[in-house]
Structure formats: structure tokens, C-alpha cells
Amino acid sequence: MQLHKRDVVAKAAAILDNYGIADLTMRRLARELDVTPGALYWHFANKQELLGAVADQLLAPACAEPAPMSWQARIETVCRGLRDALLSHTDGAELVSASFAAGQSQAVEQILGGLAEAAGEAGVAAAHTELAARTVLYYVLGFTADEQSRMQWDAAGAALPDTRSALTDDPGTRFGFGLQVLVDGIAARRTSPV
Amino acid sequence: MQLHKRDVVAKAAAILDNYGIADLTMRRLARELDVTPGALYWHFANKQELLGAVADQLLAPACAEPAPMSWQARIETVCRGLRDALLSHTDGAELVSASFAAGQSQAVEQILGGLAEAAGEAGVAAAHTELAARTVLYYVLGFTADEQSRMQWDAAGAALPDTRSALTDDPGTRFGFGLQVLVDGIAARRTSPV
DNA sequence: ACCTGAACACCGTTCAAGT
DNA sequence: ACCTGAACACCGTTCAAGT
Numbered sequence: 116m117q118l119h120k121r122d123v124v125a126k127a128a129a130i131l132d133n134y135g136i137a138d139l140t141m142r143r144l145a146r147e148l149d150v151t152p153g154a155l156y157w158h159f160a161n162k163q164e165l166l167g168a169v170a171d172q173l174l175a176p177a178c179a180e181p182a183p184m185s186w187q188a189r190i191e192t193v194c195r196g197l198r199d200a201l202l203s204h205t206d207g208a209e210l211v212s213a214s215f216a217a218g219q220s221q222a223v224e225q226i227l228g229g230l231a232e233a234a235g236e237a238g239v240a241a242a243h244t245e246l247a248a249r250t251v252l253y254y255v256l257g258f259t260a261d262e263q264s265r266m267q268w269d270a271a272g273a274a275l276p277d278t279r280s281a282l283t284d285d286p287g288t289r290f291g292f293g294l295q296v297l298v299d300g301i302a303a304r305r306t307s308p309v
Numbered sequence: 310m311q312l313h314k315r316d317v318v319a320k321a322a323a324i325l326d327n328y329g330i331a332d333l334t335m336r337r338l339a340r341e342l343d344v345t346p347g348a349l350y351w352h353f354a355n356k357q358e359l360l361g362a363v364a365d366q367l368l369a370p371a372c373a374e375p376a377p378m379s380w381q382a383r384i385e386t387v388c389r390g391l392r393d394a395l396l397s398h399t400d401g402a403e404l405v406s407a408s409f410a411a412g413q414s415q416a417v418e419q420i421l422g423g424l425a426e427a428a429g430e431a432g433v434a435a436a437h438t439e440l441a442a443r444t445v446l447y448y449v450l451g452f453t454a455d456e457q458s459r460m461q462w463d464a465a466g467a468a469l470p471d472t473r474s475a476l477t478d479d480p481g482t483r484f485g486f487g488l489q490v491l492v493d494g495i496a497a498r499r500t501s502p503v
Numbered sequence: 504a505c506c507t508g509a510a511c512a513c514c515g516t517t518c519a520a521g522t
Numbered sequence: 523a524c525c526t527g528a529a530c531a532c533c534g535t536t537c538a539a540g541t
Binding site for chain 2: 532533534535536537
């Protein structure tokens with residue numbers, strides 16, 4: 116039967132989850148779909164475009180507009196949602212970072228828009244809201260890519276020492292620290308009254 | 310004559326500068342050094358280790374300990390030095406990000422140490438200085454990788470519109486905005502008097 | 504000790520030709 | 523319109539064998 120874009124994206128996501136981004140190749144994807152590599156190029160211009168489609172599917176849950184709330188809560192909600200989405204698939208942060216860098220993720224642009232809006236509500240000058248949004252995004256992508264690569268290293272390595280304290284070792288708490296830094300920093304950049 | 314590590318790293322840096330990271334392959338590097346690809350594996354365990362050595366050479370100018378100054382100035386100095394080093398070679402930010410993610414850059418760890426020290430001077434609790442340092446690093450790497458990939462896009466594309474205002478378009482100024490957000494955010498995280 | 508030769512197991516992409 | 527077959531131009535890594 117016919118190959119559809121959505122089947123290709125779904126199989127790509129499955130490979131990502133089961134084997135990681137290094138094994139997500141056009142040839143392997145074609146093999147698992149029982150087609151020739153060339154067939155994929157009828158549906159996607161190139162590998163980057165295909166990866167962008169996978170990234171956007173992965174980010175769909177993080178694109179929902181949140182209910183009205185304070186700008187601080189909105190930034191926190193968007194960032195936690197983004198991190199959760201990235202963590203939901205193996206190498207999700209790496210995939211999304213690459214797609215963003217290649218300008219192939221419409222979903223990231225949307226998330227960036229939401230963050231910029233929140234920065235505007237915080238009182239950041241209109242000319243700087245986009246900068247504030249990008250600053251936050253770089254943090255979320257950097258932190259989560261790091262977190263996810265450590266998870267893989269840990270999974271293959273020794274057991275964790277049980278001297279864990281939530282304040283320094285729980286990834287969610289660690290993530291929150293940087294988030295708080297950024298929220299406080301944005302508050303300090305306000306140029307207009309709220 | 311004999312192949313030395315430093316010759317390999319120097320030639321790799323030259324390929325990076327002239328053709329970009331996509332063309333920095335083990336086979337091409339070997340060809341330009343007039344050796345067989347296998348020869349490189351006598352000197353380096355794998356490609357990641359070699360790229361780590363290139364990253365560390367590139368970052369050497371950013372590793373100098375700065376003169377005594379306020380913690381704010383120190384963070385700014387370290388970050389500007391890091392960005393300058395990344396911009397000094399084509400795809401420098403991408404190379405360093407990859408080497409850092411692979412745990413192959415001793416220089417990045419050193420820079421991270423300097424940032425953590427500055428956070429400590431700012432009054433951030435000892436348990437959190439490393440988190441603060443990473444937050445800053447993710448920003449510098451993310452911003453600069455983005456900046457550098459746009460440079461390549463612009464170089465191939467149309468001329469820039471001349472409606473440029475330094476406040477929103479000069480990359481150095483744009484970089485400073487996020488830096489200020491982080492510095493102010495760290496100041497807000499102080500738990501002990503300075 | 505240091506390097507070659509040759510192989511192994513792959514890549515992304517293109518495109519004439521088929522159905 | 524959609525896909526195959528086959529090619530093009532590559533990859534990283536290993537390792538017996540040479541010097």
C-alpha cells in the first residue's frame with residue numbers, strides 16, 4: 116500500500132525511541148518501511164525536512180496555549196512542557212536542537228512566540244522580547260540535551276550513589292534553578308510598568 | 310616525516326576554517342596530511358577525541374584567568390572571551406557544543422569552573438554554583454551557534470536591509486542582553502551576603 | 504613504534520526507468 | 523503520481539601485515 120508522510124514520521128519516531136538518533140538514517144527508515152531509500156525523497160526534500168517533521172510531532176504536546184496566568188508562571192509552564200516533550204523521546208533534545216538550527220521546526224518558532232509574549236507581559240521592551248525568548252530557549256535545549264545524554268551514559272554505567280539530595284540531584288529541581296535565574300533576570304530587564 | 314598530534318590538530322583546524330565542520334572528516338583529514346585514514350587512529354582513539362583536541366586548541370585564548378574584578382564583570386569577561394573564541398573559527402560553536410556534550414573538552418570544564426567561582430562570589434550557595442555556571446554556558450553556546458549558522462546563511466543570501474539599529478541588530482549587543490538577564494538572575498539567587 | 508592496504512559495514516542523494 | 527534499481531560519492535573504524 117501507499118506510503119504517507121504520517122507513516123514515515125511515525126516510523127522515524129519509533130526508530131528514535133528504540134535505537135536513538137544515530138540509528139535514525141534514511142536507509143534504515145526505508146528498510147523498516149519496506150521501501151527503497153529513494154521513495155522517501157518523493158515525500159521529503161531531504162533528511163533535515165524529515166527530521167523537522169518528527170521534531171514538530173514530538174513538540175505538539177508542548178504547543179498548547181496555556182490558560183491565563185502570570186508571566187512568570189507562563190514561562191515556567193512553557194519551559195516545563197517543552198522539557199517534558201523533549202524527554203518523551205530518546206535524543207529528543209538533540210533532534211529538536213538540530214531541527215531548530217536548521218530552521219526546520221515550526222513548533223519551536225511557535226514556542227518562541229509564546230515566550231516572547233510572556234516577556235512582553237513582564238515589561239520587557241518590544242524590541243527585546245524575542246531576545247529574551249531565545250535566551251530562555253537556549254537554556255531549555257542546552258539543559259535537556261545535557262540531561263538526556265547523561266541519562267544514556269548512566270544507563271550503561273554503574274548504579275548511582277545514593278547520596279542524592281533533591282536540591283542538587285533531582286533533574287526537575289536542577290532545571291528549576293536555571294529557570295528561576297532567567298525569570299528573575301527578565302524581571303530585572305523590565306523597562307515599562309506592567 | 311612523522312605525524313604528530315599537533316600537526317593533525319592544526320590541519321583539522323585549517324579544514325574547519327576553510328570548509329566547515331561538515332567537511333572535517335577523518336578521511337579528508339588523512340588525505341590532506343598525506344596519510345592513510347588508519348594512521349589517525351594511532352594518535353587518536355576516535356573522531357570525538359580528535360574533535361575534542363581541536364575544540365581545546367580553539368578555546369585556549371578563552372581559558373586565561375582574568376585579572377581580579379567584580380563577579381559581574383568576570384562573568385561578562387569570560388562569556389565574551391568564550392564567544393570570541395567560538396567565532397574565531399568556522400562552526401566553532403557547533404564543534405565545541407559537540408565536544409562538550411561528548412565530554413571531550415577539558416577547556417570547557419575549566420571555563421565552567423571559572424563561571425562557578427564567579428557565581429560563588431555573587432553569593433550563590435555552593436551547592437548551586439555549578440548549576441548557575443551551566444545555565445550561563447548553555448546560553449553562550451546556544452546564542453553563538455545560532456549566530457554562526459545565521460552568518461553562513463547570510464553569506465550565501467541577499468544583502469542585509471540597512472534598517473539596522475545597534476540595539477536590536479548588532480550581535481554583540483544582542484549577546485549582551487541575554488548576558489545581562491543571566492547576571493541579574495544570578496544576583497537574585499544570592500543566599501549569603503557577599 | 505608507526506603506518507599502509509584492504510576490507511567491513513555503512514551513509515545521503517539523484518535520477519532514468521518502470522507501473 | 524509514486525516507487526524501484528542502480529549508481530555516485532562518500533563515511534568511521536579495524537586490523538593483519540609491513541617497515
